[in-house]
Amino acid sequence: MPKGGSPLFRRLTGVRWAPYLFIFPNALLLLVFVIYPIFRVGLLSFQKYSILKNEGIWVGLRNYEAILTDQVFIKSLTNTVYYTFGRVPLVMLAGLVVALLLNQWVPMRGFIRSVYFFPTVTSMVVISLVFRFLFAPDLGIVSTTLTALGFQNLPTWLGDPHWAMRIVILVSAWKGIGYCMVLFLAGLQGIPAYVYEAARIDGASNRQMLRLITLPLLRPTTLFVLIISVIDAFKVFDQVYVMTQGGPGYATMTIVQYVYRAAFQMFEMGQASAAALVLFAIILILTLLQYRGFKVGEDM
Amino acid sequence: MFNKRWIVGVLCAIAVLALTACTTTKKTTDNPAGATTTPTESEVTIRYGWFGNPAQEETAKGMVDAFMKLNPKIKVEFENIPNQGYWEKLMTAVNSKTAPDVLRLTSYWGYLLGAEGAALDLKPLMPAGYLDDFDPALLTYAAPKGRVYGIPQSNNVQVIVYNKDIFAKAGVTAPTTPETAWTWDEMMNVCKKLQATGGAKYCYGIYNGAPQGRLINLYQTGGSIVDIQKKTSNLTSPQSLQALEIIKALYDGKYIAPNSWTTDYNLQKEFTAGTVAMFHGGNFSLAPLEAAMPGKYGVTFIPRNPKTVSMVGGEVYSITKDSKHPKEAWKLVEFMSNAENMTKWSQATVAIPPRKSLMGKVDYGIYTPHMSLIAVAAQYGSTLILDEFQVPGWSKVDTMLRERTVQLFTMPAKQWAEQVSVDINKATQP
DSSP states (O other): OOSSSOHHHHHHHSSOOHHHHHHHHHHHHHIIIIIHHHHHHHHHTTEEEETTTTEEEEOTTHHHHHHHTOHHHHHHHHHHHHHHHHHHHHHHHHHHHHHHHHTSOOTTHHHHHHHHHHHHHSOHHHHHHHHHHHTOTTTSHHHHHHHHTTOOSOOOGGGSTTTHHHHHHHHHHHHHHHHHHHHHHHHHHTSOHHHHHHHHHTTOOHHHHIIIIIHHHTHHHHHHHHHHHHHHHHTOOHHHHHHTTTOSTTTTOOHHHHHHHHHHTSOOHHHHHHHHHHHHHHHHHHHHHHHHHHHHHHHO | OOOHHHHHHHHHHHHHHHHHHHOOSSOOOOOOTTOOOOOOSSOEEEEEEEOOOHHHHHHHHHHHHHHHHHOTTEEEEEEEOOSTTHHHHHHHHHHTTOOOSEEEEEHHHHHHHHHTTOBOOOTTTSOTTGGGGBOHHHHTTTOGGGOOOOEEEEEEEEEEEEEHHHHHHHTOOOOOSSTTOOBHHHHHHHHHHHHHTSOOSEEEEOOOSSHHHHTGGGGGTTOOSEETTTTEEOTTSHHHHHHHHHHHHHHHTTOSOTTTTSTTOOHHHHHHTTSEEEEEEEHHHHHHHHHHSTTOEEEEOOOBSSSOOBOEEEEEEEEBTTOSOHHHHHHHHHHHTSHHHHHHHHHHHTOBOSBGGGTTTOOOGGGHHHHHHHHHHHTTBOHHHHHHHTSTTHHHHHHHHHHHGGGGGGSOHHHHHHHHHHHHHHHHOO
């Protein structure tokens, strides 16, 4: 007789109940806080819903039509793509470089790793507020320092449509480098030392080892970091909300900021839900494409 | 490893937790809005949702404590809801029927809550003639179509606040009567002086809040954001375009900061730092300025074209429709808006009282000279601004204009007006 579980239960049901009971609390939390909200958002996306009146009217696909013809939504999509293409390569490259440097022995290596990881555990809201002060046009330290160095006609940074998104990307990348570093470090430490030893014996240079050993063997880690970074980039909200609120003139309006705006400022909960589902679909497709792309590369 | 005793123990724990979650600690009874049932003799607890700064909070709590002393059977739970995100929290609370009984709201929120059916019509609760002492213009905010969704708490009036030192250095004297208020052309000449010899980087800090304040000069020329009758955009009318050109001229002349109307632009901070010589503020600016630069500021009228104008508005007390104790909630509102408490509030917060009987009778102490001018400016408040609030879809227009006014700086005024009008019409004519 298999171990575990009461003979009484097994006689009644033929099932071992203990494993299910142990996963039940977490499954309940997943159902209540993830699955049910997604289902509810799906329903809301087909309704014109007033949050104050707490009533919805079925409108079919009109919410989707409204957002897909809304220039602000289109702008938020292009901004989010721009943000992603700006942030992800930057944070991955910087994270990898730092990981490679800190995978060797350097004095106070542990402390330096902690310093790089510190922004990761700091609240994005706090970081955004600090950077907002740093980049204040006339009174911020960036402008006053550049002015002291002789620069003139400085931009207004977060008030300048050409600079606002770049600064948001910079802030996000600064926070994200530590996380990528930790993941790449874990990947690097998973590469067996004897592979490098064998390469050294064969006369390979450091550059060759990096190109022909490290990067290929880091592929699974790189895929993971890429997927996580892209998902994270598409969900950007905190720094935009604190620093620019999507401005100036929609220059930093991103999809999640658009969802927030539609729900709480335009009182269009149905359109907000539709936009959220569009975001979900985009992230799902991108993740699958990335996964397939890497798989094809591996097979080759 | 897992025996019967273990599984029974886990099942019992889950059952206990489930039963605990199902019990209620309070007995709730249905008390429909406007019901004439009398309260029971047992203590009633109502919640008062409030927002504001620490100085205002002290006064507000004092009033609540005084109310509870006079009404020992009514307990008031004072809830300070942070200003940031107040509206979002309020909406979700209303949706989940967990909103406080009494709310302090900006006047437009009071109207919006009422229009969406989430605030109680207070007329059935108030005694006859209760509103007679209130300024009728202020009642328009939260009292559409014969209903009253909010009792005015205070009246804020917008004026120009200027730096006395910069003005003295440039040899500029601020006008003291509405008839002698600068025209916009005169103001730009003043701006040249203030920037050349006064030492200010920018002459004028343009209002950074609601779109009607940002485009205040529209209402001087006969323009407006929305045509009240047609409920369509009025920005492309000749009068509105004339007003928009004035704002463009201020920007092109570098009299206002290039990042005006952006989230990162802190108008009051720029003024206290001496970067800006004067800004579009109001009575609400006086207390913070007195703390930051005591005695170094003055007030004057918004430039005229041909007359000066001001935007008036303030806060209201509302009662949510899901309140279980509307009569007790009304008692609190009535107490806080009586003449004695309104005087206290107006003194503490440097605001104009909405009661006609109190006009000119509040002692503002060191702020008295400024408040005398502000009281005159209040007479030039545009009623058109109040009417626009009641255009359907105004909340969308408000949101969209807060985002797009900054684009006026980057294109011709007519082009901006035409582009924005498309979105305004979509919002007001769904």
